[in-house]
Amino acid sequence: MLLINESNLEAPDTFYEALIDTHRELDEAQSQALNARLILLLANHIGRHDVLMQALDAARDCRSPHD
Amino acid sequence: MALNADSDSAAIQQHVFEYRRSPEQSAARAVRHPVVIVGAGPVGLSLAIDLAQRGQRVLLLDNDDRLSTGSRAICFAKRTLEIWDRLGVGDAMCAKGVEWSIGKVFFNGALLYRFDLLPEHGHERPAFINLQQYYVEAYLAARAAELPNLEIRWRSAVVGCSQGPECAMLEIETPDGRYAVEADYVAACDGSRSSLRELLGLESKGRVFRDRFLIADVKMEADFPAERWFWFDPPFHLGQSVLLHRQPDNVWRIDFQLGWDADPEVEKQRENIEPRVRAMLHAALGREPAFELEWASVYTFACKRMDRFVHGRVIFAGDAAHGVSPFGARGANSGVQDADNLGWKLDLVLRGTAPRALLDSYGPEREYAADENILNSTRATDFITPKSPISRLFRDATLHLARQHPFARRLVNSGRLSVPATLSASPLNTPDRDVFAGAMVPGSAAADAPLPGGDWLLRRLAGHGFTALVFDGDATALDLDASGAVPVTAISLPADGEVARRYDAQAGTVYLLRPDQHVCARWRNPRATDIAAALNRALGRT
Numbered sequence: 001m002l003l004i005n006e007s008n009l010e011a012p013d014t015f016y017e018a019l020i021d022t023h024r025e026l027d028e029a030q031s032q033a034l035n036a037r038l039i040l041l042l043a044n045h046i047g048r049h050d051v052l053m054q055a056l057d058a059a060r061d062c063r064s065p066h067d
Numbered sequence: 068m069a070l071n072a073d074s075d076s077a078a079i080q081q082h083v084f085e086y087r088r089s090p091e092q093s094a095a096r097a098v099r100h101p102v103v104i105v106g107a108g109p110v111g112l113s114l115a116i117d118l119a120q121r122g123q124r125v126l127l128l129d130n131d132d133r134l135s136t137g138s139r140a141i142c143f144a145k146r147t148l149e150i151w152d153r154l155g156v157g158d159a160m161c162a163k164g165v166e167w168s169i170g171k172v173f174f175n176g177a178l179l180y181r182f183d184l185l186p187e188h189g190h191e192r193p194a195f196i197n198l199q200q201y202y203v204e205a206y207l208a209a210r211a212a213e214l215p216n217l218e219i220r221w222r223s224a225v226v227g228c229s230q231g232p233e234c235a236m237l238e239i240e241t242p243d244g245r246y247a248v249e250a251d252y253v254a255a256c257d258g259s260r261s262s263l264r265e266l267l268g269l270e271s272k273g274r275v276f277r278d279r280f281l282i283a284d285v286k287m288e289a290d291f292p293a294e295r296w297f298w299f300d301p302p303f304h305l306g307q308s309v310l311l312h313r314q315p316d317n318v319w320r321i322d323f324q325l326g327w328d329a330d331p332e333v334e335k336q337r338e339n340i341e342p343r344v345r346a347m348l349h350a351a352l353g354r355e356p357a358f359e360l361e362w363a364s365v366y367t368f369a370c371k372r373m374d375r376f377v378h379g380r381v382i383f384a385g386d387a388a389h390g391v392s393p394f395g396a397r398g399a400n401s402g403v404q405d406a407d408n409l410g411w412k413l414d415l416v417l418r419g420t421a422p423r424a425l426l427d428s429y430g431p432e433r434e435y436a437a438d439e440n441i442l443n444s445t446r447a448t449d450f451i452t453p454k455s456p457i458s459r460l461f462r463d464a465t466l467h468l469a470r471q472h473p474f475a476r477r478l479v480n481s482g483r484l485s486v487p488a489t490l491s492a493s494p495l496n497t498p499d500r501d502v503f504a505g506a507m508v509p510g511s512a513a514a515d516a517p518l519p520g521g522d523w524l525l526r527r528l529a530g531h532g533f534t535a536l537v538f539d540g541d542a543t544a545l546d547l548d549a550s551g552a553v554p555v556t557a558i559s560l561p562a563d564g565e566v567a568r569r570y571d572a573q574a575g576t577v578y579l580l581r582p583d584q585h586v587c588a589r590w591r592n593p594r595a596t597d598i599a600a601a602l603n604r605a606l607g608r609t
Binding site: 036037039040044 | 460461463464465467468472474475478
């Protein structure tokens with residue numbers, strides 16, 4: 001299965017706002033810990049190993065806008 | 068004085084095996100032995116007994132005259148016990164050992180979850196027993212002493228090794244000086260600091276972990292159950308991990324992670340160990356029973372292996388060939404499986420029944436198993452002792468999630484405990500022609516199962532050759548005697564019930580098992596020619 005990279009979120013702007021909001025009033029370490037838990041929860045939900053491997057590659061290879 | 072393996076632990080650890088000058092020391096020329104095994108630890112002794120039971124004349128050399136000091140390896144897995152059953156020592160080990168199959172994992176002092184390593188009933192042997200290594204060696208040494216064609220020479224250190232076209236030559240140092248022996252084959256079972264490996268200029272390479280651990284074996288009256296308890300970051304040992312195991316004789320193994328900066332000389336001091344043990348007991352029991360420190364050691368470890376285990380006439384097994392971290396009990400257990408893999412091959416090659424290729428197959432089969440053990444033990448070590456801030460972050464996130472979310476418990480890794488490797492890629496296997504379900508694929512170690520009448524399948528395989536499991540069929544019709552140069556023992560089994568379920572068997576199904584009880588071929592309705600071809604392949608003839 002291919003990693004979906006077209007928009008797939010039901011409510012993109014609302015999700016993005018909720019994601020930032022979730023980190024409100026957390027210090028750097030707490031935010032890092034929350035992100036780690038979030039990645040693990042989402043990875044388990046996705047489940048498919050091939051999709052997760054593509055997501056790891058995509059996250060690592062993402063170029064900065066100046067490249 | 069002969070060793071009495073039923074003595075108490077002090078007598079066993081103090082037992083000194085008698086050094087005797089060998090008449091070979093005054094022989095005009097070096098005496099030739101079919102097989103010389105170097106190292107009388109659990110691996111060397113198991114291999115020596117196996118070969119002697121097969122009728123080979125075996126010489127076993129050890130540089131010392133004592134059994135293991137301290138308990139060292141303690142967790143012996145089901146597969147190891149099944150191998151020892153074949154060697155005649157399984158009952159003694161199990162009678163003395165502490166059976167267990169339940170593990171509990173704690174985080175910040177609270178129970179996260181428990182696991183059962185043998186959730187399925189109908190196996191004669193438990194998932195694990197805990198037994199001090201000196202007891203293991205004592206039972207093996209006592210068994211070895213019953214075999215007239217097995218000679219152990221104590222205080223006989225190998226100090227030279229060379230190989231020629233005809234044989235290998237070993238130089239042996241004894242209290243009476245040096246002498247030489249010749250050997251058709253040499254099995255190097257001489258441990259992680261193998262002198263044979265060094266003498267041949269070979270290396271075991273891999274990853275050294277920058278962490279230190281303290282093992283404390285304490286004797287006390289305590290009512291912990293016979294379970295494996297693992298604490299991540301407990302309040303009584305902040306930032307580190309602790310492992311608790313029960314051994315026979317009311318001895319408890321406590322393993323404290325110390326970190327790389329700990330000073331091993333300081334940590335080894337009794338006055339520094341006792342407060343750690345007291346804190347752990349207080350936290351876990353709410354009281355501090357009186358205890359006695361039996362043995363302690365501070366250790367580091369590496370996950371490593373030799374590039375190849377077979378070097379001409381010298382074959383490496385156990386810690387000499389590969390090393391793992393202790394999390395998962397994959398050291399001694401994999402070494403005994405090395406011996407199990409090597410014994411029958413060496414025997415058939417020495418007899419001329421099988422070609423050298425059979426012996427060579429030991430290399431890739433056990434190198435594959437070592438890789439699997441190293442992978443599992445490295446992953447566990449990286450989880451237990453994270454080596455970077457991000458690794459620690461994900462480790463802690465996993466532990467925090469595990470309280471509420473079952474999926475995260477599957478990611479928590481306090482050691483993936485030893486199970487036999489499935490040798491799926493072995494050239495000795497005949498690939499499946501028919502469709503089967505379940506775990507008993509070619510290359511797997513045969514699973515035990517209860518048989519009608521109260522017997523056990525693996526007990527029925529107690530012979531030492533090839534076996535055909537014939538489900539509800541006519542074993543005589545297969546004409547097994549005509550199928551190859553080695554005898555095959557047929558065992559008739561019912562095509563219903565637990566054994567048939569575990570082997571996905573129907574009427575007419577046949578499994579061919581190697582002498583080490585690994586499946587090498589299976590069919591729904593084979594002809595005699597199928598079995599002959601599979602035997603030839605399993606003997607390395609094709």
